Amino acid sequence: MRLNKIFKIIKENAQLKVGCTMLVILFLAALLAPVIAPHNPNILSDDMVVAPNMKYWLGTDGLGRDILSMILYGARTSLVVGFTAAMIAGIIGTLLGGFAGYFGGRIDGVIGEMINIFMMMPTFFLILIVVALFGSGLFNVMIVIGLTTWVGNAKLMRAQAMSLRQRTFIKSAEAIGESRMTILFKHIIPNGIFPIIANTTMGVAGAILTESSLAFLGLGDPNVISWGQIIQNGKSYLVDGWWMCVFAGLAIIFTVITFYLIGDGLNRVLSPKLRNLGKEVRG
Amino acid sequence: MALLSIRDLSVTYHSGTRHVKALNSLTLDINEGESLGIVGESGSGKTTFIMAILRLLPKGSAEITGEAFLNGKELISLKQEELSKMRWEEMALVFQKSMNALSPVHKIGALMSDIYRIHKPEVSKRDARRRIEELLELVNLPARVYDLYPHELSGGMMQRVSIALSLMFNPKLLILDEATTALDVVTQTQILEEIVALEEKLGITRMMITHDMSVVASTCKNVAVLYAGCLLETGLTQDVLVEPLHPYTQGLIKSFPVFDNDTHQPLQSIGGSLPDLSSPPPGCIFEPRCVKACDICRESMPRLKEYGQGRFAACHLAGGEINV
Amino acid sequence: MSEEMSKKKAPVLEVIDIKRHYTQRKKHLTTDGRVLKHAKIHSVDGVSFTLNAGEVLGVIGESGCGKSTLGRLLVRLEAPTSGSILIAGHSAEELIRKDRLNFRRTTQMIFQNPFDTFDPRFSIEKIFVDTLMLHKIGENNGMRRKIVIEKLESVGLIPAESFLDRFPHELSGGQLQRISILRSMMLEPSVVVADEPVSMLDVSIRADIINMLYSTAKEHNTSLVFISHDISTTRYISDRIAVMYLGRIVEMGAADEVATNPQHPYTKALISNCASIDPRSKHNPVKLPGEPPTPVDIPAGCSFAPRCPIATSDCSKIGQELRDFGAGRFIRCMKV
Numbered sequence: 001m002r003l004n005k006i007f008k009i010i011k012e013n014a015q016l017k018v019g020c021t022m023l024v025i026l027f028l029a030a031l032l033a034p035v036i037a038p039h040n041p042n043i044l045s046d047d048m049v050v051a052p053n054m055k056y057w058l059g060t061d062g063l064g065r066d067i068l069s070m071i072l073y074g075a076r077t078s079l080v081v082g083f084t085a086a087m088i089a090g091i092i093g094t095l096l097g098g099f100a101g102y103f104g105g106r107i108d109g110v111i112g113e114m115i116n117i118f119m120m121m122p123t124f125f126l127i128l129i130v131v132a133l134f135g136s137g138l139f140n141v142m143i144v145i146g147l148t149t150w151v152g153n154a155k156l157m158r159a160q161a162m163s164l165r166q167r168t169f170i171k172s173a174e175a176i177g178e179s180r181m182t183i184l185f186k187h188i189i190p191n192g193i194f195p196i197i198a199n200t201t202m203g204v205a206g207a208i209l210t211e212s213s214l215a216f217l218g219l220g221d222p223n224v225i226s227w228g229q230i231i232q233n234g235k236s237y238l239v240d241g242w243w244m245c246v247f248a249g250l251a252i253i254f255t256v257i258t259f260y261l262i263g264d265g266l267n268r269v270l271s272p273k274l275r276n277l278g279k280e281v282r283g
Numbered sequence: 284m285a286l287l288s289i290r291d292l293s294v295t296y297h298s299g300t301r302h303v304k305a306l307n308s309l310t311l312d313i314n315e316g317e318s319l320g321i322v323g324e325s326g327s328g329k330t331t332f333i334m335a336i337l338r339l340l341p342k343g344s345a346e347i348t349g350e351a352f353l354n355g356k357e358l359i360s361l362k363q364e365e366l367s368k369m370r371w372e373e374m375a376l377v378f379q380k381s382m383n384a385l386s387p388v389h390k391i392g393a394l395m396s397d398i399y400r401i402h403k404p405e406v407s408k409r410d411a412r413r414r415i416e417e418l419l420e421l422v423n424l425p426a427r428v429y430d431l432y433p434h435e436l437s438g439g440m441m442q443r444v445s446i447a448l449s450l451m452f453n454p455k456l457l458i459l460d461e462a463t464t465a466l467d468v469v470t471q472t473q474i475l476e477e478i479v480a481l482e483e484k485l486g487i488t489r490m491m492i493t494h495d496m497s498v499v500a501s502t503c504k505n506v507a508v509l510y511a512g513c514l515l516e517t518g519l520t521q522d523v524l525v526e527p528l529h530p531y532t533q534g535l536i537k538s539f540p541v542f543d544n545d546t547h548q549p550l551q552s553i554g555g556s557l558p559d560l561s562s563p564p565p566g567c568i569f570e571p572r573c574v575k576a577c578d579i580c581r582e583s584m585p586r587l588k589e590y591g592q593g594r595f596a597a598c599h600l601a602g603g604e605i606n607v
Numbered sequence: 608m609s610e611e612m613s614k615k616k617a618p619v620l621e622v623i624d625i626k627r628h629y630t631q632r633k634k635h636l637t638t639d640g641r642v643l644k645h646a647k648i649h650s651v652d653g654v655s656f657t658l659n660a661g662e663v664l665g666v667i668g669e670s671g672c673g674k675s676t677l678g679r680l681l682v683r684l685e686a687p688t689s690g691s692i693l694i695a696g697h698s699a700e701e702l703i704r705k706d707r708l709n710f711r712r713t714t715q716m717i718f719q720n721p722f723d724t725f726d727p728r729f730s731i732e733k734i735f736v737d738t739l740m741l742h743k744i745g746e747n748n749g750m751r752r753k754i755v756i757e758k759l760e761s762v763g764l765i766p767a768e769s770f771l772d773r774f775p776h777e778l779s780g781g782q783l784q785r786i787s788i789l790r791s792m793m794l795e796p797s798v799v800v801a802d803e804p805v806s807m808l809d810v811s812i813r814a815d816i817i818n819m820l821y822s823t824a825k826e827h828n829t830s831l832v833f834i835s836h837d838i839s840t841t842r843y844i845s846d847r848i849a850v851m852y853l854g855r856i857v858e859m860g861a862a863d864e865v866a867t868n869p870q871h872p873y874t875k876a877l878i879s880n881c882a883s884i885d886p887r888s889k890h891n892p893v894k895l896p897g898e899p900p901t902p903v904d905i906p907a908g909c910s911f912a913p914r915c916p917i918a919t920s921d922c923s924k925i926g927q928e929l930r931d932f933g934a935g936r937f938i939r940c941m942k943v
Contacts, residue, residue, distance in 0.1 A: 315867075322942070324809040324810060324811060325809055378615070418711065437898040437899075438670075438898075439898055443857065466835070467669040467670060467836070467882045467899050468669065468838075468877065468881065469669070469876060469877070469880050469892075469894075469895050469899070470898065470899070471880075472880045472882070472892045472894075473894060494809070495809060496810075496884040497881075497882035497883060497884045498882070499884075500882065500883065500884045500885060500886040501882045501890075502939065518885045521886045521887065524884055524886050525885065525886065534811060535810065535811055536884060537814075538810050538812075538813060538814050538837070539884050540839040540840050540842070540843040541839070541883070549818075550813075550814035550817055550818060550843060551814050551816040552781075552811060552812050552813070552814040552818075553811040553812065556781070556782075556812075557779075557781045585926045
C-alpha cells in the first residue's frame with residue numbers, strides 16, 4: 001500500500017522522476033561494476049593514453065587503465081562516501097537540533113554556540129588538516145565530512161522542534177505521562193524529520209564533491225578508485241588526453257545533479273504537506 | 284428588483300476523480316435594506332458561496348454554474364476589468380481574522396490610502412488622507428490609528444479597520460464573513476451595534492455569514508440556513524428562529540444552551556455527521572441525520588417550497604403534511 | 608449546601624494563591640503609547656479555590672484573563688511562579704517529583720483542538736494501547752485491545768473495530784474529542800481540566816461532548832474544571848462558576864446564582880452581553896469602554912477600575928480582596 005503511494009508521488013513530480021531514474025542508473029553501475037566493466041580497472045596495460053575506441057570506450061589513462069571501468073568502480077566509492085558521510089551528518093544534526101529545539105534553555109544555549117562555532121569554521125580546511133594528521137583513508141574521510149557538515153541539519157531540526165513543541169499533541173503526550181525523552185524520539189523527531197531528509201539528500205552530493213576534491217588534491221585514499229583521483233591523474237593530460245578529466249568530471253556532475261534533483265523534488269513534495277499538518281477542518 | 288439575486292448557483296470542485304458539490308443550486312434574494320444572516324456549520328458551503336460571487340475561487344478546479352445578479356449585473360460571467368471595479372465599489376467583504384489580511388510592515392494609514400488610490404488614482408495624497416481619517420472616525424477609531432502598525436492594534440480595533448476599508452467606496456452590499464467570531468463577547472456586541480448603525484446611516488445592505496445564531500437573532504432581518512451546500516430554510520428571523528419548519532433548523536436551535544430560562548433544558552446534538560459531498564445521499568441531503576425521516580425522504584431531494592410571507596423550506600414533511 | 612460540603616472528605620483539589628508570571632523579552636507597547644522593557648506578564652495573579660469530588664467548576668472570562676494558563680498550571684504542564692496546588696491534601700509539586708507517572712494519572716486535560724490532540728502518525732488503537740502500556744494497565748495486548756474496544760463502544764463509536772485502524776485525520780472533531788475524553792478517563796483521574804473543549808466543534812455536535820463530560824464527572828465522581836468563554840454552555844454544565852479578569856477571580860459562586868444574579872460589575876457586563884437566539888428577547892448589554900487588557904502593566908488598586916461603570920476614585924487606590932459573602936459566594940469588589 002505504502003509502496004504504491006511512493007511510486008505515485010515520484011511519478012507526479014518531474015524532479016523526482018528524473019532524479020530517481022538517474023539514481024537507479026548510478027546504483028546499478030556501482031552494484032554491477034564487476035559484471036559490466038569491460039576491463040579490470042586496476043590492471044596497468046601498455047595501451048597508455050589511448051583515445052576512446054572500440055576496445056576502450058572512454059579511453060585509457062596515463063597508466064593504461066580503462067577509464068570506463070574506473071568510472072564504474074569509482075561510483076562505488078562515491079556512493080559509499082556520500083551516503084555514509086551524509087548519514088553521520090544527518091544523525092548528529094537531528095539529535096543535536098532536536099535536543100536544542102525541544103528542551104530549550106541551557107541545552108539550546110550550548111548547542112547554539114556549537115552551531116555558531118561550526119558555522120564559522122572553514123570546514124574544508126579542517127578536513128584537510130584532519131586528513132593530513134590522521135591519514136587519508138576512506139574511513140577518515142567519511143567520518144570527518146560527517147562531523148563537519150551536520151550544522152544545516154541541526155538548524156533545520158531545531159526550528160522544527162521549536163515549532164512542534166507548541167503543538168497540542170506534544171502537550172497532550174506530556175499530560176498523558178510520556179517522559180520528555182520519549183516525546184523527543186517518538187513524536188518530535190519523526191514529525192520534524194522531513195526537511196532533514198531532503199537536506200541530507202543534498203548532503204550526499206556535497207560529500208561526494210568534497211571527497212572528489214580531496215582526491216583531486218591528492219589527499220584521497222590511494223587504495224580505492226575515485227573519480228577525483230582520475231581527474232588528478234588526468235590533470236597532466238588535459239590537452240592530449242582530454243577524455244580522462246572530461247568523463248570523470250561528467251560522472252561527478254551526473255551524480256551531483258541526481259542528488260540535487262531528488263533533494264529538490266523531496267522538498268517540493270513535502271512542503272505542502274508540512275503546511276497542512278495540524279490544520280483544523282473548519283468552514 | 285432585489286439587490287442581490289442568486290439563481291441556481293452551484294459550485295463543484297474537481298480534483299482528479301473526485302467531484303465535490305460544495306454548493307447545490309442555491310436560490311435566494313436579498314432586498315435593499317434587508318439584512319440577511321446566513322447560518323451554516325462547517326461544510327455548509329457558506330464560504331464557497333461568498334468566494335463564488337466574489338470570483339475568488341480557483342479557476343482550474345472550481346466549476347460554477349447558475350447566475351448571481353448584483354443590481355441587475357450578472358457576476359459569474361463578469362470580465363476581469365469589470366471584476367475589480369465591482370469588488371470594493373459595489374460589494375465589499377470583511378473577513379474573520381483581519382490581522383492576517385493586512386501587511387505587517389506597513390502602517391494602517393499607508394495601507395488604506397494605497398487601496399484608495401488604486402481605485403481612484405486621480406485623487407491627491409491629501410484628499411486620500413482626509414477620506415481615510417473620515418472613515419476611521421466613522422468606525423469609532425482614534426485618528427492616531429493612521430500611524431500605527433497592524434500588530435499594535437487589538438483584535439477589536441483590527442476588525443474596525445477592516446470595516447472602515449470595506450466602506451471606503453460606499454458599497455451597496457457589505458458581506459461579513461464571521462467578522463466578529465474571534466472577538467470577545469463585549470467587543471462583539473459593540474461592533475455589531477456599530478455596524479447596524481452604519482448600515483442605516485449609509486444605506487448599505489448587509490449579508491452576514493456566521494455559525495452563531497445569536498448574532499443573527501439580534502441583528503438580521505432575514506435568515507437563510509445552509510447545510511452541506513443546500514439551502515434548507517429561509518425567511519424572517521423572527522419566524523424561522525422561533526418556529527423553524529426544517530428539522531435541521533429545529534435541531535440547531537436545540538443545540539444552543541438557552542440562557543434566559545431558569546430551568547435546565549437538556550442540550551441535544553444532531554446525531555451523525557456531514558455526508559461525503561462527493562457521493563451525497565440519493566434523497567434529501569439531511570435525511571441520514573434526520574429524526575423525522577421517512578421513505579420519501581430517501582427517494583428525492585425536496586425542493587424549496589413557499590409557506591407564506593417569504594418563508595421557504597426544503598422538506599417533504601414541513602408544514603405538517605407530506606409534500607411531494 | 609455548606610453542610611453537605613463539610614460532610615465530605617478533604618477537597619480533591621485545593622488551589623492556594625497560585626501565580627504565574629512571565630518576563631517578556633520583547634518591548635511591550637501599551638495601549639496609551641508607553642514602551643516597557645522586560646515587562647512582567649501577570650498571567651495568573653493569585654487564584655484560590657477548592658473543588659470536591661464530582662463537582663464541576665466553570666471558569667469563564669475573556670481572552671487574556673488567564674483561564675487557559677490556569678488550566679495548564681492545574682495539570683502541571685507549567686509550574687506556578689508561586690502558590691501551591693494540593694491534590695487530595697498532597698502538594699502537587701511533591702507528587703510529581705516522587706512519581707511523575709502516577710501524578711499524571713490523577714490530573715488529566717482535554718484540549719481545545721481535537722484535530723491536533725494526537726500524533727497524526729499513529730492509529731487510534733496505537734494511541735490507546737500506548738497509554739495503557741505506559742501506565743501498566745492490562746496484562747497483555749489482547750486484554751488491552753479488549754479494553755479499548757469496550758471503551759469505544761461505550762460512547763457510541765461503533766463498530767469499534769473499524770475505528771481502531773483509522774488515523775486522526777480520518778475522524779471528525781466530535782469523534783476525536785470523544786476519544787480524547789475516553790483516553791483521559793481510562794486513567795481514572797481525580798481531576799479533569801477541559802480547556803475550551805467544544806469551541807472548535809460545530810454547534811450541532813457540541814451537546815454530545817458537553818453531556819459526555821458532565822455524565823463522566825458525575826458517574827465517576829471526578830472533579831471537572833470547565834474552562835470556556837461561552838457563558839451559556841458553562842452555566843449549563845457547571846455546579847459553580849468562577850469569573851476571571853486579568854489573572855484573578857473576581858466573582859465565584861453557584862452557577863445559577865452567578866448567571867442570573869451577578870454582583871461584580873464585570874460579571875454583570877459579561878452576562879448582559881450574552882445574546883440569546885430568540886429574536887424576541889430584548890437585552891440591554893452593558894458597554895465597557897476600552898479593550899480587554901493584556902495582563903501587563905496592571906494598574907494599582909482594583910484591576911477592573913479603568914473600565915468599571917461604577918468605579919470611584921478609591922477603587923484605583925485600594926487593592927481589592929476576594930470577599931466571602933457566605934454560601935460559597937465570593938466577590939472582589941468593595942462596592943458590593
